Amino acid sequence: MQPASNISQVVDPPWTRDSWRRHEAEQQPAFDDTIQLNEVVRELESKPPLVTPWEVDRLRGQLAGAAAGRRFLLQGGDCAELFSECRPDIISNRLKVLLQMSLVLVYGLRMPVIRVGRFAGQYAKPRSSDMEENNGEILPSYRGDIVNAPEFGRQARRPAPKRMIKAYEHSAMSLNYIRALGEGGFADLNHPENWDLGFVEHDGLRLEYQGIVDSILEALRFMEAVTSNPIGDIDRVSFYTSHEALLLPYEEAFTRISESSGQAYNLSTHFPWIGKRTNQIDGAHIEYIRGIRNPIGIKTGPGMTKALLLPLLDRVNPANESGKVTLITRFGASSIEKYLPPLLRAISASGHEVLWTCDPMHGNTEIVGAGIKTRRFKNILSELEQAFDIHADVGTILGGVHLELTGENVTECIGGARGLDEADLSRAYQSEVDPRLNGEQALELAFAIVRKRRAMRKEAS
Ligand code: PEP
Ligand code: CO
Numbered sequence: 280m281q282p283a284s285n286i287s288q289v290v291d292p293p294w295t296r297d298s299w300r301r302h303e304a305e306q307q308p309a310f311d312d313t314i315q316l317n318e319v320v321r322e323l324e325s326k327p328p329l330v331t332p333w334e335v336d337r338l339r340g341q342l343a344g345a346a347a348g349r350r351f352l353l354q355g356g357d358c359a360e361l362f363s364e365c366r367p368d369i370i371s372n373r374l375k376v377l378l379q380m381s382l383v384l385v386y387g388l389r390m391p392v393i394r395v396g397r398f399a400g401q402y403a404k405p406r407s408s409d410m411e412e413n414n415g416e417i418l419p420s421y422r423g424d425i426v427n428a429p430e431f432g433r434q435a436r437r438p439a440p441k442r443m444i445k446a447y448e449h450s451a452m453s454l455n456y457i458r459a460l461g462e463g464g465f466a467d468l469n470h471p472e473n474w475d476l477g478f479v480e481h482d483g484l485r486l487e488y489q490g491i492v493d494s495i496l497e498a499l500r501f502m503e504a505v506t507s508n509p510i511g512d513i514d515r516v517s518f519y520t521s522h523e524a525l526l527l528p529y530e531e532a533f534t535r536i537s538e539s540s541g542q543a544y545n546l547s548t549h550f551p552w553i554g555k556r557t558n559q560i561d562g563a564h565i566e567y568i569r570g571i572r573n574p575i576g577i578k579t580g581p582g583m584t585k586a587l588l589l590p591l592l593d594r595v596n597p598a599n600e601s602g603k604v605t606l607i608t609r610f611g612a613s614s615i616e617k618y619l620p621p622l623l624r625a626i627s628a629s630g631h632e633v634l635w636t637c638d639p640m641h642g643n644t645e646i647v648g649a650g651i652k653t654r655r656f657k658n659i660l661s662e663l664e665q666a667f668d669i670h671a672d673v674g675t676i677l678g679g680v681h682l683e684l685t686g687e688n689v690t691e692c693i694g695g696a697r698g699l700d701e702a703d704l705s706r707a708y709q710s711e712v713d714p715r716l717n718g719e720q721a722l723e724l725a726f727a728i729v730r731k732r733r734a735m736r737k738e739a740s
Pocket of ligand 1: 358405434552555556578579580641703713
């Protein structure tokens with residue numbers, strides 16, 4: 280592993296898990312009770328972590344494989360988890376969608392898929408405005424369940440440090456169930472009916488999906504007959520967790536030193552990411568993230584230039600380790616063509632090791648009707664297809680996708696095989712923040728990715 284070439288290395292002052300406190304931190308709530316805030320952080324510091332350094336290291340290795348084109352990263356889940364949605368049906372439906380999508384991708388792309396959920400800790404949200412006005416009253420914006428409550432009321436919107444303890448507890452409850460489901464039975468490839476989503480009723484999708492399941496089962500039976508042994512290790516799957524590392528006191532409390540290596544890990548999640556609004560090179564979030572061993576994601580949107588990105592990568596990954604940094608691009612279908620190619624060329628020329636993934640959600644949000652936030656399936660698909668083409672043109676690898684989705688039968692995004700339109704949005708719109716793909720739309724996108732990759736391969740041969 281070599282440092283990236285021709286970039287001057289700036290020597291940073293020593294990192295500690297709280298050195299971020301000496302930097303400007305964007306998007307932090309205005310807690311009025313700092314004594315309680317400190318007590319909560321001390322309490323969380325004494326709690327068992329949610330993940331282990333070994334898992335984190337394994338994921339980093341797998342992400343290096345995705346950067347090299349040997350694996351594909353499927354990262355998806357809610358925009359914002361809610362404490363009230365820490366329920367068995369919601370958790371298992373979300374896993375079902377991710378399992379179905381990953382099956383389609385494994386089969387279609389012929390490579391292992393890394394499954395990472397935006398779950399078990401995705402409770403903090405950045406907001407474009409600190410305050411919200413309603414009927415003449417001005418209150419703090421909702422910043423995710425880890426900070427305050429979505430209802431518009433003085434008490435609900437007051438940032439309350441103790442909610443961090445609830446966030447930890449709900450993350451632990453979710454993860455416990457996710458791990459149990461992944462261990463067997465539910466995720467058994469011999470029994471894909473366990474992860475059938477009842478509401479995927481669109482004939483085309485259902486038939487296409489069933490065809491894949493049947494082919495896989497046939498192949499498994501064939502191998503078992505040939506080897507006279509059951510195929511091992513197909514009765515369980517692993518899921519990794521991810522969330523936006525936004526609320527820094529919480530992240531600090533779960534930053535632990537590994538006894539075996541002496542290195543710092545964020546053990547509240549496997550894969551923290553830094554959002555678009557907090558990726559300033561001299562800001563507190565980048566200061567925090569540069570010192571941990573976890574693989575990290577950095578959202579990259581309009582406004583990110585070569586001049587900003589190269590020093591940022593030197594700062595967070597000075598050893599230029601593969602698998603360490605994932606750049607999650609989110610430009611929007613109408614802007615990706617303008618912004619992505621120069622960044623890809625710059626990084627290729629500089630030699631920085633990164634995994635490129637595409638978030639086709641956050642650059643495609645629009646407001647329709649009476650202020651409803653939505654996204655059009657055709658724009659999501661268009662950004663994703665353009666991303667594949669642009670990477671192929673430049674000679675770089677698109678190694679994954681980052682999606683907002685749910686296993687619930689919501690109507691938050693327009694379009695897809697069922698042709699949801701503006702009028703459908705009010706029928707089952709549940710998100711407190713960004714609109715998510717429902718299970719059917721998510722599965723459809725997985726098929727579209729496979730189709731796109733196959734068409735590209737055919738063109739190249
Ligand atoms: C998000 O992922 O929910 C988000 C807010 O994204 P971004 O930082 O890319 O806007
Ligand atoms: Co979002």
